[in-house]
Amino acid sequence: MSRYGLDRLRSLNEMVNGAPQATRSFIDRVRHATRRDVTDWMFKGFVAVMLAIAVAPFFMLVAEVASIGLEDLLGSGPGQGIQLLTTYPGVGLQGGILNAIIGTSVLVPVAAMVGIPLSVLGAVYINEYSPPGRVRQIVEFAADVLAGIPSIVFGAFGFTFIVFYLNMGMGVIAGGLTLGFMMIPTVLRTTQEALKQVPMSLREASLALGATKWTTTWKVTIRAAFPGIITGILLAVGRIMGETAPLIFTAGNNLGAPTSLFGPGSWVASMPFTIWAYISDPRPYLQVRAHSTALVLLLMVLAVDVAANYASRKITRRLV
Amino acid sequence: MADTWEHKIEVKHLNTWFGSKHILKDIRCYFEDNSVTAIMGPSGCGKSTLLRSINRLNDMIPGFRMSGEILIEGDNIYDPKANVYELRRRVGMVFQRPNPFPMSIRDNLTFGPRLHGVRDEDELEKIVESSLRKAALWDEVKDQLDNPATNLSGGQQQRLCIARALSVDPPVLLMDEPVSALDPISAGKIEDLIVQLKKDYTIVLVTHNVQQAFRVSDQAAFLYMGELIEFDKTKRIAVAPKDPRTEAFITGRIG
Amino acid sequence: MAGQKSDDFADEEAEDVFSTVVARVRHAAWVLRYGRGGARADLLGKIGLFIPALASVLIIVLILTFLWYESMPILTSDVGGPAIFLEPEWDPNRDLYGIGVFIAGSLACTGIAIGVGVPLGIGAAIFLSEFCPEKLRAPLRMIVEMMAAVPSIVYGLWAYVVMVPWIRNVFAPSVQSNPLTAWIPLFQGQTNGLSLLAGGTILAIMLLPTVISVSDDALRSVPRTLREAALALGASESETARKVVLSAALPGVGAATVLSLGRAVGETMAVLMVTGNSLQIPYSLFDPCYVMTSIITNQLGYAYIFPLWRSALFAVALVLMLMSISFTAMAKIIMRWGSKTRGIV
Numbered sequence: 001m002s003r004y005g006l007d008r009l010r011s012l013n014e015m016v017n018g019a020p021q022a023t024r025s026f027i028d029r030v031r032h033a034t035r036r037d038v039t040d041w042m043f044k045g046f047v048a049v050m051l052a053i054a055v056a057p058f059f060m061l062v063a064e065v066a067s068i069g070l071e072d073l074l075g076s077g078p079g080q081g082i083q084l085l086t087t088y089p090g091v092g093l094q095g096g097i098l099n100a101i102i103g104t105s106v107l108v109p110v111a112a113m114v115g116i117p118l119s120v121l122g123a124v125y126i127n128e129y130s131p132p133g134r135v136r137q138i139v140e141f142a143a144d145v146l147a148g149i150p151s152i153v154f155g156a157f158g159f160t161f162i163v164f165y166l167n168m169g170m171g172v173i174a175g176g177l178t179l180g181f182m183m184i185p186t187v188l189r190t191t192q193e194a195l196k197q198v199p200m201s202l203r204e205a206s207l208a209l210g211a212t213k214w215t216t217t218w219k220v221t222i223r224a225a226f227p228g229i230i231t232g233i234l235l236a237v238g239r240i241m242g243e244t245a246p247l248i249f250t251a252g253n254n255l256g257a258p259t260s261l262f263g264p265g266s267w268v269a270s271m272p273f274t275i276w277a278y279i280s281d282p283r284p285y286l287q288v289r290a291h292s293t294a295l296v297l298l299l300m301v302l303a304v305d306v307a308a309n310y311a312s313r314k315i316t317r318r319l320v
Numbered sequence: 321m322a323d324t325w326e327h328k329i330e331v332k333h334l335n336t337w338f339g340s341k342h343i344l345k346d347i348r349c350y351f352e353d354n355s356v357t358a359i360m361g362p363s364g365c366g367k368s369t370l371l372r373s374i375n376r377l378n379d380m381i382p383g384f385r386m387s388g389e390i391l392i393e394g395d396n397i398y399d400p401k402a403n404v405y406e407l408r409r410r411v412g413m414v415f416q417r418p419n420p421f422p423m424s425i426r427d428n429l430t431f432g433p434r435l436h437g438v439r440d441e442d443e444l445e446k447i448v449e450s451s452l453r454k455a456a457l458w459d460e461v462k463d464q465l466d467n468p469a470t471n472l473s474g475g476q477q478q479r480l481c482i483a484r485a486l487s488v489d490p491p492v493l494l495m496d497e498p499v500s501a502l503d504p505i506s507a508g509k510i511e512d513l514i515v516q517l518k519k520d521y522t523i524v525l526v527t528h529n530v531q532q533a534f535r536v537s538d539q540a541a542f543l544y545m546g547e548l549i550e551f552d553k554t555k556r557i558a559v560a561p562k563d564p565r566t567e568a569f570i571t572g573r574i575g
Numbered sequence: 576m577a578g579q580k581s582d583d584f585a586d587e588e589a590e591d592v593f594s595t596v597v598a599r600v601r602h603a604a605w606v607l608r609y610g611r612g613g614a615r616a617d618l619l620g621k622i623g624l625f626i627p628a629l630a631s632v633l634i635i636v637l638i639l640t641f642l643w644y645e646s647m648p649i650l651t652s653d654v655g656g657p658a659i660f661l662e663p664e665w666d667p668n669r670d671l672y673g674i675g676v677f678i679a680g681s682l683a684c685t686g687i688a689i690g691v692g693v694p695l696g697i698g699a700a701i702f703l704s705e706f707c708p709e710k711l712r713a714p715l716r717m718i719v720e721m722m723a724a725v726p727s728i729v730y731g732l733w734a735y736v737v738m739v740p741w742i743r744n745v746f747a748p749s750v751q752s753n754p755l756t757a758w759i760p761l762f763q764g765q766t767n768g769l770s771l772l773a774g775g776t777i778l779a780i781m782l783l784p785t786v787i788s789v790s791d792d793a794l795r796s797v798p799r800t801l802r803e804a805a806l807a808l809g810a811s812e813s814e815t816a817r818k819v820v821l822s823a824a825l826p827g828v829g830a831a832t833v834l835s836l837g838r839a840v841g842e843t844m845a846v847l848m849v850t851g852n853s854l855q856i857p858y859s860l861f862d863p864c865y866v867m868t869s870i871i872t873n874q875l876g877y878a879y880i881f882p883l884w885r886s887a888l889f890a891v892a893l894v895l896m897l898m899s900i901s902f903t904a905m906a907k908i909i910m911r912w913g914s915k916t917r918g919i920v
Contacts (some may be wrong), residue, residue, distance in 0.1 A: 009835070035810070036811055036814075039811070039813065040813045040814070042809040042811060043813035043817070044702075044706050044812070044813055046698070047698045047701045047702035047775065047840075048702050048706070049707065050695050050698035050699045050702065051698070051699035051702045051703065051707075051715070053695060053699075053781045054696065054699040054787060055699075055715070055718055055719070055722070057780045058718065058721070058722045058725070061725070061729070061730070061733040064732065064733055064736065064737055065729065065732070077841070093704055112598065116618055117627065118630045118631070119631070120628070121623075121624050121626040121627035121628070122624070122628035122629075122630060122631055123628075124624055125624030125625055125627065125628040126628050128624075129620075129621045129624055129625070130625075130628070130886070138632065139628055139631060139632055139909070140637045141903070141904075142631050142632045142877045143631050144590075144903045145635055145899065145900050145903045146631060146635055147898040147903075148837045148838070148841065148900075148902060149638070149725075149841065149843070149894050149895075149899050149905050150840070150841025150842070150843060150845055150862070150868055150899065151894055152843045152871050152872055152892070153638070153642070153841070153871075153892050153893075153896055154866045154886070155871075155872075155875075156642075156871055156875055156889065156892050157638050157641060157642070159643065159875060159879075160645065161637075161830065163672075164879075171577075179636055180891065184630070184631055184903075185631070188631060190777065190801060195724075202898055203787070212614075212616055212617050213617045213620070214616045214617050216621070238724055239724075241726070242724075242725075242726020242727065242728065242729070243726070243727075243751045243844070243845060244726075244727065244728045244842040244844045244873055246866075248872065248876075249875060249876065251878040272726055272728045272844075275728050275729070275732060276728055276844065277888070279731075279848070281737070285821045287736075290732060291732070291736075294728070294732050297726060297728075298725065298726075298729060300725060301724050301726060302721060305720065305721065
């Protein structure tokens with residue numbers, strides 16, 4: 001039976017190129033590794049290698065930071081061992097990094113107090129109340145743009161606007177506010193996504209029982225979206241904990257703990273800033289200290305990340 | 321290599337497992353050339369697994385194991401030396417939900433031939449036209465071959481998928497509930513198409529719709545919980561099923 | 576009147592914005608006065624939530640306005656003017672405010688980062704989504720997430736302490752002494768390691784987690800039935816991955832690329848520490864360069880009191896801001912184009 005197309009072509013090819021005996025079988029039985037198999041293996045191997053290359057630097061980085069950082073954390077010299085975490089730098093910066101730890105621990109809550117309400121409430125408005133259409137699109141676009149703005153632009157803005165224009169000076173407030181603004185795009189977007197995931201039927205069930213939209217939003221929708229919201233917040237916190245550039249211009253530095261909300265007493269150190277300051281310093285023990293600070297910061301950030309994952313999984317199980 | 325064979329496709333003592341779950345139990349049946357054989361049964365009885373064993377698509381699923389043989393034209397397709405790519409070229413498949421590639425209609429149809437070495441542009445154009453004609457879709461889309469395939473309606477997309485399966489000229493065509501996701505009118509068109517196509521192809525059709533099996537097929541196999549309960553000419557099963565379970569199925573008592 | 580229906584006021588199709596706003600305000604007033612308890616609470620809630628939502632828009636407008644306002648002096652003065660974007664000479668002491676050198680530096684650095692990081696990331700994502708054994712997937716994804724969480728300063732630390740000396744002591748000498756590669760113009764020049772290469776590479780490394788995770792998500796969201804259709808036609812797994820899955824996921828992957836472009840341009844600390852910060856346009860991989868984010872970080876503190884100098888730095892910040900807005904817009908356009916031509920996102 002004459003068939004149009006490939007069977008004829010194939011036998012033509014075989015006539016030209018010579019064919020092993022058994023190719024008349026349905027399955028082309030004599031199996032040499034065909035060219036397509038080789039290409040298949042090569043491609044798979046190639047992308048596997050690409051993955052290996054992609055993750056290698058991470059391991060190299062962790063190895064470097066950990067090996068030198070541990071030297072500090074396990075040592076017994078000034079500022080080493082547990083003193084790293086419990087003493088201030090003091091004269092000659094030989095002490096620990098307590099100032100930085102306190103600094104970051106103060107800046108983050110200030111940022112959170114500004115960033116979280118604005119973004120969560122804003123996302124609730126956008127997703128639950130605003131009519132789909134231009135207003136919503138504009139706000140979503142604005143949030144996406146905000147997410148892409150370089151941290152140094154936030155720093156320059158914070159410096160000029162908050163420190164000088166508003167005359168608040170450098171310190172906890174200026175630094176915290178700037179970091180808070182940086183949190184907004186992340187938290188807003190993740191909250192919005194979490195709210196989108198809540199099925200319409202949940203809201204409808206509540207409204208059908210006679211609840212107002214307000215009650216529905218707070219008692220039903222947000223509760224269902226809670227794990228997603230918490231995850232988003234924790235991720236944003238993890239990010240701002242590691243930010244340096246904005247703080248260079250807005251937080252000042254402090255070898256001790258901040259003592260007031262405004263003025264020079266409000267100047268505050270932070271973990272990333274300390275790493276930056278120490279690595280730029282020629283003294284070798286500060287170079288080492290930069291590594292141990294980086295190690296502690298890495299552990300803090302990874303802890304927050306793990307908490308974010310854990311929170312999203314555990315709370316989901318409880319609510320669902 | 322077998323020079324003579326009795327049935328186009330023969331399934332011999334086929335058992336399949338997914339992990340530890342025993343899905344198909346000692347299946348023995350055959351599919352004839354130039355005819356439509358329906359595999360019918362309630363949901364979850366293993367029909368799709370049987371179908372997908374014929375083009376070895378199950379190999380992709382981790383944990384799949386099989387024993388037994390499936391012979392096409394006398395050759396065991398599970399022979400370790402078998403060229404799976406060739407097998408799949410010669411055994412085409414149409415899926416339950418239309419799944420055209422997110423490309424133009426033309427690209428959908430030239431995908432298969434290009435894969436298997438056809439480079440000549442004229443040859444490819446001829447294949448595009450002939451596949452669309454065989455699937456009764458040519459007149460409807462001949463002016464929009466460069467448009468995205470996803471712009472077509474559901475019924476048209478499914479006929480496109482049939483055309484795509486035909487583009488590599490497979491002697492065997494496997495169809496996994498091809499019309500269950502379509503509206504009745506499109507479904508009817510495709511059923512007519514199947515009856516047309518059987519003149520040139522060996523068609524194996526999986527369906528859970530008894531009426532469809534009776535309308536379209538020449539032989540029918542009834543599968544229940546992984547076992548082949550009955551296998552005979554459709555006309556005979558429709559009139560006088562031998563097994564009480566078969567009768568229960570075709571009268572709608574089990575679905 | 577209490578029983579009056581509010582439909583009259585709820586007409587959303589008013590001819591112009593003004594009458595829409597008036598209608599809304601009248602409706603709100605009506606609800607406040609006559610609404611049953613629930614309706615009133617809903618309206619107050621809606622207003623209360625509107626303000627924070629507006630905040631994010633306001634903040635952007637605020638930042639943009641501020642940057643614009645602060646850049647104005649240099650852009651309108653005789654000394655500078657809009658030409659500064661292309662001028663390569665930067666020397667505030669002599670009233671030269673050419674920021675072209677920084678734009679060139681950023682473009683060069685980002686170009687390398689994208690050229691290396693994006694293909695590598697996409698390839699890694701293809702492995703993760705198509706060929707990776709199930710058991711390895713979760714740990715690998717977790718590693719990618721951890722990579723994304725590492726702060727920029729820590730990447731900078733490692734690059735400064737490990738990569739820069741390696742370039743200085745190992746890579747540059749070997750590449751420059753090997754006759755096969757020594758002639759390549761990209762490899763010319765003495766270096767102490769602080770270079771375009773270092774900046775581009777660490778940027779590429781920092782981009783990888785984003786590119787990998789977004790591309791992986793895009794690839795995985797391609798429905799399984801599409802892969803099966805390709806396999807059923809006789810394609811091998813890698814052919815399926817390349818010709819069907821990747822092409823179907825292209826909009827998502829493209830958007831990921833554009834977004835990484837935006838982040839690369841805006842990356843501050845790591846690049847600051849390893850690019851050498853030298854006022855020259857880089858012509859070789861081993862040349863130092865100065866990127867936009869670094870000049871702001873280095874000089875804003877001193878420049879503050881000098882109006883033109885400060886203004887020029889804000890002009891740089893303005894460029895950064897405009898670039899990030901365009902990249903965001905481009906990413907959205909790509910996603911929209913994708914869903915139009917493919918039917919699936």
